[in-house]
Amino acid sequence: MDFDTAFASSLATNGAVPEDVDQSPAAQQLARRLETKTATIGVVGLGYVGLPLAVEYADQGFSTIGIDLDEERVGQLNAGDNYLDDLDDARVRCLVQDEVLESTATYADSGDIDVFFICVPTPVTDTNEPDTSYIEGATASIAEHLRPGQLVVLKSTTYPDTTGGVVQPILEEAAQKKGLTLGEDYFLAHSPERIDPGNEEYTTANTPIVAGGVTEACTHLTKKALEQIVSEVHAVSNPKVSEMEKLLENIFRSVNIALVNELAQLCDRIGEVSMWEVVQAASTKPFGFMPFYPGPGLGGHCIPIDPHYLSWLARKHDFETSFITLSARINEGMPFYVAESIIEAIARQPVQLSNASVLVLGVAFKRNVDDTRHSPAGPIIRQLQEKGIDTIRYHDPHVPEYHVNGTEQTTMDVPRAELTPETLEAHDATVIVTDHDAFDSHVIAERANAIVDTRNALEEVTDPALRDKIILLGGGDE
DSSP states (O other), X not given: OOHHHHHHHHHHHHOXXXXXXXXXXXXXXXXXXXXXXXXXXXXXXOSTTHHHHHHHHHHTTOEEEEEOSOHHHHHHHHTTOOOOTTSOHHHHHHHHHTTSEEEXXXXXXXGGOSEEEXXXXXXXXXXXXXXXXXXXXXXXXXXXXXXXXXXXXXXXXXXXXXXXXXXXXXXXXXXXXXTOOBTTTEEEEEOOOOOOTTOSSSOTTTSOEXXXXXXXXXXXHHHHHHTTTOSOEEEEXXXXXXXXXXXXXXXXXXXHHHHHHHHXXXXXXXXXXXXXXXXXXXXXXXXXXXXXXXXXXXOSSSTTTHHHHHHHHHHHTTOXXXXXXXXXXHHHHHHHHHHHHHHHHHHTSSSOGGGOEEEEEOOSSSXXXXXXXXXXXXXXXXXXXXXXXXXXXXXXXTOSOOEEEOGGGOEEEOOBOOOOHHHHHHSSEEEEOSOOTTSOHHHHHHHOSSEEESSOXXXXXXXXXXXXXXXXXXXXXX
16 A cells, blocks of 8 residues: 555544654744744635634734735724624734734735635625636735745635645646745645634634645645644545535535425425424434424525535536535525515505515524625515515614615615514514524514514414414414
């Protein structure tokens, strides 16, 4: 068995990187700098993934430079102002004041950075094909300043072979001009993010993470870099495994949510069968079952997008991911199903549809966060407008302003309303899209005229008179 085969076998067995990997002088120097915390860390993209990562490294004493093309965001951070709910304001302010965390909108100082983490968006095009332009742009800027002893780690969620097929060629073109060799002079790996906004139990520090390098030296250094801030790093044999692993994580959730969403619609048709009660009952089985719950549709950057990455890649290999594609279609259809339920709720009121008013509670994609990317609230609102409902307002304690994309690339501002008993009474229907902790279920149930509950947020409301006002998604008409 040759060394590469033995290395891959070792990783497959226990995720461990052999400590006796033959390291080049550049690798040895970078390893020492990481161990002594004298390495400079660069984080490209200071959003929901990048900024928490930068804060963790700065908190461990590493000189950390955040790079983001948004000059307003950079200025805000350099002033010590935190813009993410998940981070402690005082913690960020102290790191900036102590000059271990700084931000810039340029790559001018990239030559001083030892380890780059690329944390940029990976959206899809209008035809649901991967858009790697942000990754390409970040990599090209890093490549301009590439030098011996640098490690580049792609953290963006993407399709298998993005690291090897997109990032690596850009770096190699620059490296060849400088006489640098991948795996000896500079290093490349993929390590997907595992950020869960709003989760207070699992943070960057205590969530195990996966890493796969282009060579064994790349994996070894990436593992060492990540071990400075996380409790456990599981090494895999190559970046493709790391990239596919991340897609599996997210698509696993997507297909299971699609399953319960489809069954929820069936329960509504059958009647007297609540999908929420069904899941609760199934959860009593101590093995072989994992609970997933119905909802108004998927949200966030990753889970709604990832099935499209994999379906696109499968087509390139003459393979059809029928199951995954169908699951995505079911989830994408949920906002339309919710809109129909809202129209049903309005029909119970003495008002014409064209004169009706709707209050949307929660426009963030999940509870207790301010992230509205791909939130189902957007398509629900658009669908209501297409049905002729013009008076639509929203309330979200985490989102001060909300805009939805309309037809022909237009953007519409959705008016914000304060959540008061009077506001609830003034609207013909109220829909709970996001179940924020700040919402008082009893006040909503008592004062709203008609309610569509897509999250079972009003579960504690048991008064039959109040339950009659509620249409519960998947509740089987209770």
